[in-house]
Amino acid sequence: MHNHIDFETRYVMCVDIDKCTGCGACMVSCQAENNIAPMEDGSNKLKTLTWMLVYELNNGKNFPDREVAYLPRPCMQCENPACVPVCPVVATAKDEEGGIVSQIYPRCIGCRYCMAACPYHARYFGWFDPKWPEGMDKTLSPMTSTRPRGVVEKCNFCHTRLMNARQRARQEGVDPLKMPEDWYQPACVESCPSGAITFGDINNPEHKVHELAHSKYAFRLLEKLGMDPQVYYISRREWVRKQADHHTAEEKH
């Protein structure tokens, strides 16, 4: 079942859990960047759209031994995604340089099979028509499309920013497959006040992620299912690694 495609560039995100304070800036910037409409009634958290979601973990002990950690969860852009092969209409695919799993809104029929398949809960469905409070519609990001209700949406590593960076590269005569790392950064990476998120091309040794992803404290969620996410987490705390990746924590470290 492993549909591995070799890309020359493979964008990955490294999240240092020990640096993340759980402030939620990444969530907010993601909403703004990607024109995610606020919900009229946000009380049902299972119906809101949060492409980037911060989970709270704890070590299960009581005060004073209690420790907490925060784990931001974008779409993992899995190398072997569960969501792609199931889509009946090829509305989602992984075939573009960079290895980002695309989501084509005008083609999605809203069957939600991909949501059922993704164990990371990274996919969200537009349950209602998006409505922006008066005046706010003027501040929408002009770069990203808005979505109608009835389609599935998800984090795409701010793909429009990749498009812009590539355009700049072509204009400046740089190889679009070998851009400097700071040319393309998703909104959450840029806005993280504690610098917990690093982003870049894992195949490019000049990018920090190349080294970070290979650190001995790095791990990915649910390694054993074989989805090979392009999001790496880093924690020096054993209990965090264990909790985030119970299948292989013992085997790997």
Added chain:
Amino acid sequence: MDRNLFPEGVTRCGLPKFMAWCGFILLFLLWGVYASFQVFYHGIGVTGLDNYFGFGLWITFDLAVIALGAGAFFTGFLKYILKIDQLKNIINLTVIVGFLCYSGAMLILTMDIGQPGRAWFGYWHPNVHSMLTEVIFCITCYCTVLIIEFIPLILEQKQLNKIPFLHHLAHNLHVNMALFAGIGTFLSTFHQGSLGGMYGVMFGRPYAFREGFFIWPWTFFLFVLSAVGSGPVFTVLICALMEKLTGRKLVDYKVKALMGKIAGAMLCLYMFFKIIDTWAWAVGYLPSVGMTFDQMFYGTIYGKWLLWTELGLCGVLPAIMLITPSIRNKPFWLYTAAILDCAGITINRYVFTVQSIAVPVMPFDKWQTYAPNWAEWATSGMIVAYGALVISLAYRYLPVFPQEVKLNK
């Protein structure tokens, strides 16, 4: 008043009584129509579904009725291909039930997808790797086959049949029915399987994922077997219910017992493989991905009792009852076994749909629970009402039961 329209030689209740009955059904139908209006107008946010439970009552309902509607293809296969002649006495009913189950499922699906206007994209941009593509193709084709199988029955209505052209058309369709039964069997087997395959390939969901045989996960075959193990007795139940409501004998008990025997044999085969599958999954697959059998269940709502009920009370027990002639030949026990059988298959479809996605796969994630709300119940009820209405009309005006006149002499 409408006496002239009745099939030859039968008696039916008076028109006012029939109208009152239809009015009663219409109440449910209208409630469902109101709910579907809400769904189409406001979007499926009005349902109890959410980002965890993209699949819920609707999909469970679809899978269950499609499995139970399998009586049509399987009985057709036995009647036309294997030439078990006795089944001609119930084949019309199985076709109607099959047609209702499939068309009903398709109606629910148009509501269930977020963009109903794009439903045809499955044909236009098909992803050949997706089991759902196969389901979309087969379900629409098979529904067409069922319509073709239903048409001659409608044309045999006493007044229509007097028109020579329609009479000949019906006759010709009948002659070619073996062909359609064959196509239907092929299509139906495949998509019953694909529905199971849909779950079996979700390798991110340890509750549903299964290793495979060739390109198909085990669930592909399990779904086919469970459908043929329950479809025939579902038709028997509908027939018994009709006899109860109308107070008339419609199908010889021997035919019903035969259907029970067929379903029983298939159910035995299914249970054999299902138990091996469950065992292999619990002790082989789950540990291989770092999870345990106990982690797959939670509280009462997703408790192990569901599994034991499905396998034992509603699986092995009815299988034994149906293959034992002395039990099968007593109406009360046949119907009890049939009800258990159908309930077991419904539980199976429910847990694959809902429990699969309720299980937290990320270690720090939590169990979520799902309860369908009124909009989902009302629309599902609408399909049941639609089925009841069509069956009532068919019973009243079409020659559905060839044995009826003889049995009620």
